[in-house]
Amino acid sequence: MSLIGAHVGLAPAGSLLAAYRADSCFVFSSARGALLAEGAYFTVSSPPRDGGLADLAARVGGSLRGAAAAGHEHPIVVGAVPFSSATDACLVIPRSVRHAPTLVPPGHHLRYKYLLGREEAVPHPESYVEAVREAITHLRSGRLAKVVLARSLRIPFDGRLTPLLAALARHDPAGYTFAVPLRDGRVLLGASPELLVSRRGRNVAANPLAGSAPRSADPAEDRSRARGLLESAKDRHEHALVVDAVAESLRPLCGTLTVPAEPVLTRTATMWHLSTTVTGELADPGVSSLTLAAALHPTPAVCGVPTEAARRLIAELEPFDRDFYTGVVGWENASGDGEWALTIRCAIADGSVISLFAGAGIVADSDPEAELAETTAKFGTALRALGLTHA
Template structure:
């Protein structure tokens, strides 16, 4: 189930693959959703990092952009990090071009060749699989002792090559691999680009209507059709995954209900698939009590971080993550998206992603750990999630 979101004010529509082809790192910001494709060129103004509440800063930035340019509905594009006190990477572009959804363009089916080969990449796992499994086992023991209910633990792959990666080609391969998902490439710091293809909508707002689509509970796809169907059916009946999913959906409902006149949450999840994974999915919809004062980003901030990327209780899960992960998540498991001056927008959970800087790519993948988790299975799940990006890069684990 999808929802239509107000289009930002932009120039005349182009073909989606044209915008993909025109993307340039460092200066451009591209976000493609199941509804449209947005390409922002240049930077009119960046969101400051100060003590003012985030949503107030965004409102002020868009109001100032409207005064300076006369644009009726300027938009802000970019990413927000996992840590609430880390600097944002949001900006109003100088110029925005739009196109329909990627999957509407027949040219999206054309392959993008991979230059080079897997041997070009040096791959370092952080932490190593054995250390990650040990961290999962330690978290499971603490949950069985009643300390907390769930934590999402991540690991990274650091890929280094003799040359800087071809980010435009990588973006095109990601978009073609899952054209019905959420593909993005935005600068997060000077010389650093966040690039990825997320399957998960955090929240979208159009006028008084909102949609959230939490995903939790996963299984890797199989190239064998019969095995692939078996894995999907098993996921739908898995007590461990259904419990993990129910925890996330309950948290989403609790966070959104205060903003809503009505809210609809299906009783059972359905399945969504990407090229690499099956996911349990629930589409939550609602009608806002006061759309004039509740923006898409207000809703996203009320939701972030969901148990799907952090855990529950949130404060304890954050502490366990800090103790267990030997790296800074940065933009990973934050949110990426857009919002216009009317408050409409789409914010996506930043997963299936990497940060590119110089000759290095840093890939991220995580797994939801509950008391019934098996360390080996969670380690294998992160390996399967890495496949989305490894295939786009032409590397192997």
């Protein structure tokens, strides 16, 4: 059969951004490089189901093999998986893929002023604080150990996404910048600091982040906040819950697994985080990156402990549908290698409105006002890209 989809070689830095079209292009950029996927050669069917992600990896693998048999020379799957299994995933095999060393070359600037109106907070800050207080009541009763509660900002927006995508990539070049055209015409985009999982051959890596503190413009204060985070018993407990859950999920799939005993500090432009890099080697080389992602998702970093109790409390206390926020975004190739990041520090653009999302991990000794401040700081990445500095 004739080749319908084609893989394009390494492109110059910056050319991917110039080629980006919000309605038809998937973008994913990390320290390993950037890719831009265009068009839809095949849409992977993944209807909502009670079993969640149990058969997603098999569906993707079958679709990739089918595309290769039909003549696609270098098929990969790209897209996003939502937080809830009640929402359809958005995964496609693109017609063509271009790669570049980076999405935005050093020194690149797009001069552009967004036309924005006043933001609407959902829920209002006071209501978010009350929700955190209610969550703490559940936590102290022993019904669960951790829950992540989120809030949203809805902002009038002129709809042009390329400058925003460039600003996000410049803001956190070591993170995971992404843009996904959703099937209803909306666009999911963001700059996540957190790798859910990657697979290269038999090598597996996951980098859970949990426990956060806002950055400061004052260097001495910034160092003090970083030191305070590293020494915080509350944040170290929250972090340990996530790392333990990640290790527990990966251990049955790995012949060897290395879990550092202590977290380290990592930073973005707006936040300090506690970070642990978990590495391993697959016991079965046939286990794909999406199999690993499905085993991990959702981690306590975005949901809670135990998972189902946290899901129920989130549904009770959050006044909006998370949709693709705290889902998974990335790619997988026909050999099963891939890279999947958590969809945090993200937004969904819908015509003239863009909705931003941010959450905080709540444990029994959380301070509601501090959790509100943490979500405000996490909004900073997208707000700065939009030219706003308050939440």
